[in-house]
Amino acid sequence: MRRYLPVLILAAVVIAVQLVVRAAGAVYYLTQATMAAYYCLVTVGLCLLMGYAGQISLGHAGFFAIGGYVSAFLTTLRLEAAAPASRFLSRLGVLAERQDLYENLLLGVSPWAALAAAVLATALVALVIGLPVIRLKGHYLAMATMGFGLIVFRVLLGTRFLGEADGIGGVPPLPLFGLEVSGGRAHRVESYYVAWALVLAALLLAVNLIHSRVGRALRSIHGGEEAANALGVNTTRYKLATFVLSAVFAGVAGVFLTHYNGGIGPSEAASMKSVRYVAIVAVGGMDNLWGTLIAGALLNFISLRGYLGSYDDAFFAGILILVMLFFPDGLLRPRWLKRGAP
Amino acid sequence: MRTLWTKIVLAFALVLAALPVTAQGGTIKVGAILGVTGPASNLGAPEAKTLEMLVELTNAAGGIGGRKVELVLKDSGANPEKAISFTRQLIEEEQVLAIIGPSTSGETLKIKDICEENQTILLSCASGEAIVNPVAKWVFKTPQNDSMAAIWIYKYLKDKGISRIGVVVSNTGFGNLGKGQLEKYAPEYGMEILIAEVYDKEATDLTGVLTKVKAKDVQAVINWSIEPAQSLVVKNMRQLGMTMPLLQSHGFGNIKYVEAAGQAAEGIVFPCGRLLVADALPASHPQKALLENYKRQYESKFKEDVSTFGGHAYDAFTILAEAIKRAGSTDKDKVRQAIENLRGFAGTAGIFNFSAADHNGLDMSSFEMLTVKNGKFVVLK
Amino acid sequence: MPFDQILQYFLAGVTEGAIYATIAIGFNIIYNTTGIINFAQGEFLVLGGMIAVTLSAFLPLPLAIALAVAATMAVGALVDLVFIRWLASPSVLRLVVITIGVSILLREGMLHVWDEKVRALRHFTGSEISSVRFLGAHIAPQALWVLGIAAVIVAVLAIFFRFTLVGRAMRACAANRTAARLCGINTRWMVTLSFCLSAGIGALAGCALSPLTQTQYDMGAPLAIKGFTVAILGGLGNSMAAVAAGLILGLLEVFSISLLPLAYKDAVSLAVLLIVLFLRPGGLFGRLEAQRLKEF
Secondary structure: HHHHHHHHHHHHHHHHHHHHHHHHHOHHHHHHHHHHHHHHHEEEEEEHHHHHHOOOOOOOOOOOHHHHHHHHHHHHOOOOOHHHHHHHHHHHEEEEEEEEEOOOEEEEOHHHHHHHHHHHHHHHHHHHHHHOOOOOHHHHHHHHHHHHHHHHHHHHOOOHHHOHHHEEEOOEEEEEEEEEEEEHHHHHHHHHHHHHHHOOOOHHHHHHHHHHHHHHHHHHHHOHHHHHOOOOOHHHHHHHHHHHHHHHHHHHHHHHHHHOOOEEEEHHHHHHHHHHHHHHHHHOOOOOHHHHHHHHHHHHHHHHHOOOOHHHHHHHHHHHHHHHHHHHOOOOOOHHOOOOOO | OOOHHHHHHHHHHHHHHHOOOOOOOOEEEEEEEEEOOEEEHHHHHHHHHHHHHHHHHEEEEEEEEEEEEEEEEEEEOOOOHHHHHHHHHHHHOOOOEEEEOOOOOEEEEEEEHHHOOOOOOOEEEOOOHHHOOOOOOOEEEEEOHHHHHHHHHHHHHHOOOEEEEEEEEEOOHHHHHHHHHHHHHHHHHOOEEEHHHHHHHEEEEEHHHHHHHHHOOOOOEEEEEEOOOOHHHHHHHHOOOOOOOOOEEEEEEEEEEHHHHHHHOOOOOOEHHHHHHHHOOOOOOOOOOHHHHHHHHHHHHOOOOOOOHHHHHHHHHHHHHHHHHHHHOOHHHHHHHHHHOOOOOOOOOOEEEEOOOOOOOOOOHOOOOEEEEEEEEOOOO | OOOOHHHHHHHHHHHHHHHHHHHHHHHHHHHHOOOOOOOOOHHHHHHHHHHHHHHHHOOHHHHHHHHHHHHHHHHHHHHHHHHHHOOOOOOOOHHHHHHEEEEHHHHHHHHHHOOOOOOHHHHHHHHOOOOEOOOEEEHHHHHHHHHHHHHHHHHHHHHHHHOOOHHHHHHHHHHHHHHHHOOOOOOHHHHHHHHHHHHHHHHHHHHHHHHHEEEEOOHHHHHHHHHHHHHHHHOOHHHHHHHHHHHHHHHHHHHHHHHHHHHHHHHHHHHHHHHHHHHOOOOOOHHHHHHOOOOO
8 A cells, every 4th residue: 555655645735736726816826737737647658668668768749749639630620510421420429519719610529539539549659669669779769769759740740631830729628527628717626636637547557557567577677678588578568568558648648738728739749848758757767756747747837837938948958967967866766765665 | 755745745835825926016017928939039039129128118208107017028939838828827827918929820829719718918929810810809910911911922923924933931830821821812813833832940951842943934933931941042042043033921021031141132022011111211101200210229229130020019019008098997808999999000010900800900001012132121113 | 854953953962961971970970989879969060150150250261160160179078078978887868868958058058149040151152142053953152062071071080080090099999998998098088089079070061051051049959860860871880871871861852852742851851760770770881780899
């Protein structure tokens, strides 16, 4: 049970923050806190990949963008109700109506069906890319993943029906058991809780994974791949599974953030974003889920609030270099985690 | 472990609590989201400088209706998600009266809904027609419509008897929207677009795509972009021995692009606001004094040439200030209506005539056809 | 396609290829001596161009360029001394992340020193509209300068590495660092020298390019990416192959313009990168064992 303690603490912190903020009359902070949560979700998956499976990925923003764009594209379709394709889809129950700014009624795919499609797409792409990528090591791995992220960016930027440079806007909110994930003021608190609930669920999954057979296998790979192979651990399968899982985390984060923001643009796939995700995992400590979470929450929150103005990127780079030079094991290592390391 | 977590929670709570609560003490809060750094810095930086200068001058003269103006400027780096986050911040925390910006059409379209929903005035400095068409109650824009620029270009070409053209645009919102407008109006003016290509805004060499254009035997080339790559198009064209006329969009309005293109820039024709040729205007022209004033103030303060981009921010602020004066209050809806009722308002981009159906207020006469002669902008005769 | 059009594409491709090859050579020098991929290589080009432009306002052009190259070399040495030198045995990940951080810092530094405006160096010969006709195709004299300088760089480096003591010492470091140290070679200074050399080459290339491509503070990253695509394509560490690979990629990109929409041009070269990495990480001309030998 001890291993779940941090999860409970995090849940408590999340609730506490919301209450504090409400008491202080500063409820608007929740907006950036919500957005930061989704970016944290990406880094949780990346932490699993980098810290436990030992694979660097400089292209994870690509998966985030794939998830977001698939869902954005499907939910903003303007289908003709009478067309045969629409009628077929409608019978499958995947269509939904939405209203736009000018009170028109439009027909598109329902957000939940789009979410499923986005997760599937992300997983598939991760599988296809992952197979050749995990065989690479060191610089080649770094560059292959960077190349992947860049291709996603270029394709998104250059394709007309994906909105090219402007991306896709007008994405409807995501309905959730009577609640709604959207940016509107009325739904701010529920969106905040949904976002952090998602992060908590991901963390639970990650913690379970780490303490399971799979986690041990991953750590053995990270410790020494040849030895692990010699012991009969199917390193390829585990690495690939972690790759796909971390990609799916990123894709899901992409979907939810897109609904929250009401849109997505190609900048979400930019290499600077991927670098930020890696920076956060590095700062938090490669295999330290909690460190990554804290680093992610703080750094993203600061960045989204714009506290640093034009020095945002320089600050990130500075922190990155400082941590890599002086604290290669990460800045945030609670001592208890080291004692009796699982 | 407990102490670490407690520390973190406390730190977080302290950060939140210590941040300033919005002060309403009689100042008029105006928000601005501009791309000061990043890919749109050619637009955002002059816009930010202009706004800061105007706010300073306004406050020195006693403010608007006796109240000082407080400018809250956010640098979005042309990033739509930052623009969204800052918009929410400005509206909910800073509780600004209006938001000036963003610098790009892409960002503007993303925050249009948020501003409508929260009933906050948005004065965009981006030129995409889609921003005001269809009209949203709270959303205005100050640059001329890109459709008008396209029509000016086509009228000029038609006069010259040219009908076969090649179009190259950059892969930004501005470029793509421009391409859309050019394609839309081509049939009406008898233009045949033989080739239309989108180049990367960070491109360092365009001879490849221009070779493709040259092969199509076009009579003129239209380039539509806002970044420095504009100068590359010009230079590469001349280097390839392409002597046909080159037309630019109104995004060419900065003398730096001419300097970068050097001799190759001679003879470029483009529609633009009158800011760059203020000295050539007759003394009776309603915009003359204003333009020369702005030019003088900006150039002496920042030691760099004015550009039409800064002018859009200038217009946004002066329109807002005028509307506040006429409304006699800072009630958002009254100010909004005051903007809609502005007629004959002289700005850098032209004479504004707003209405409930027209949230841009500029028409074809706001443009002038300019050309480059001896490295300077002159009016085309 | 008519011949003069093919020739035109060819010339454009060769020019671009020469640019990519120069950047790749910069990567290779550092990689050979240290095993590090320096993600900040692109920034050296931009820095050289920026400094040269500022200096050329009041100095004659050749002097401005020489000083710019020297200054950038100093920056290169500084990068090594401050960030790399005293790392004990860093993991690949750590180094990758550090050099990425350095590249961002350099870029932001340039933004705040020079602002966001674009600049261009004077053309070495001729002007913006001069053009040389060659069998029906046109090429700018500055492009010929770029090709010439790239060729000179390659030649000088070849001589340097093969015939001078210092050059051979660097090669020794590349082959086996411990053995080199045992031979009395000061490997730490060899590393610093390799950063200097890479920075200098980058700066010179950046100056030659500036009249053609203009210089802006954020130009470094896209150039760097093309650079290491080419380096990998030729085989990491093999500079001769990098030249060939650069020409191949340049030609591939330019000819792809004639077939595909221009928007996908970069996707093409990235796809090439991925294919090479997946199928033949040793590069077109390398063998994986030669990789480990890291010969120039």
